[in-house]
Amino acid sequence: RKEVEQDPGPFNVPEGATVAFNCTYSNSASQSFFWYRQDCRKEPKLLMSVYSSGNEDGRFTAQLNRASQYISLLIRDSKLSDSATYLCVVAPQPRGYNKLIFGAGTRLAVHP
Amino acid sequence: DVKVTQSSRYLVKRTGEKVFLECVQDMDHENMFWYRQDPGLGLRLIYFSYDVKMKEKGDIPEGYSVSREKKERFSLILESASTNQTSMYLCASLSGKSYEQYFGPGTRLTVT
Numbered sequence: 001r002k003e004v005e006q007d008p009g010p011f012n013v014p015e016g017a018t019v020a021f022n023c024t025y026s027n028s029a030s031q032s033f034f035w036y037r038q039d040c041r042k043e044p045k046l047l048m049s050v051y052s053s054g055n056e057d058g059r060f061t062a063q064l065n066r067a068s069q070y071i072s073l074l075i076r077d078s079k080l081s082d083s084a085t086y087l088c089v090v091a092p093q094p095r096g097y098n099k100l101i102f103g104a105g106t107r108l109a110v111h112p
Numbered sequence: 113d114v115k116v117t118q119s120s121r122y123l124v125k126r127t128g129e130k131v132f133l134e135c136v137q138d139m140d141h142e143n144m145f146w147y148r149q150d151p152g153l154g155l156r157l158i159y160f161s162y163d164v165k166m167k168e169k170g171d172i173p174e175g176y177s178v179s180r181e182k183k184e185r186f187s188l189i190l191e192s193a194s195t196n197q198t199s200m201y202l203c204a205s206l207s208g209k210s211y212e213q214y215f216g217p218g219t220r221l222t223v224t
Binding site: 008032042087100 | 145151152153154157168202208211212213215216218
């Protein structure tokens with residue numbers, strides 16, 4: 001089993017739709033969790049951190065379920081500009097900067 | 113504005129050639145990283161540096177070496193390029209105050 005797993009997609013959704021992705025992780029001691037966004041042929045950029053209590057940034061909501069060992073990203077009112085690959089990143093230990101584990105990404109395609 | 117630059121966007125080399133990939137960051141970050149990104153595999157850490165002249169092997173260091181003579185510059189060296197090193201190479205830096213990594217635009221290396 002991979003340490004971090006994501007459905008590769010693609011998720012094809014119309015503008016205005018709500019879409020959710022999950023990411024499962026295998027190490028129950030994992031400490032910190034993040035979602036990065038990677039546009040086609042560009043570098044990854046931090047989208048948001050995922051806090052234990054869940055957090056929201058505009059149309060984006062991230063949640064953590066430690067019991068089932070997954071994190072989720074919900075995008076409401078999808079825009080064409082949301083089309084990208086979303087990478088799940090897990091830090092298995094405190095200050096483990098060289099231990100970050102990246103998922104292979106979930107591709108989202110928003111169409112008119 | 114935060115900036116990480118890489119010496120080349122595209123590079124084509126022959127098997128057996130020595131290849132240098134250079135990365136420069138202007139954020140005074142202590143931590144710098146070299147990853148490779150392959151379809152379906154996510155980002156995999158090649159080497160990590162937490163200070164000048166300090167380095168640690170990542171998950172896939174074989175066939176690679178690194179150099180960090182100045183804080184802002186982190187170089188990746190392929191001693192003798194092979195076709196299985198054809199990949200997208202991404203450099204990143206991180207301050208240590210947070211887990212946010214800033215990535216360079218990537219170098220797509222093809223070894224023929």
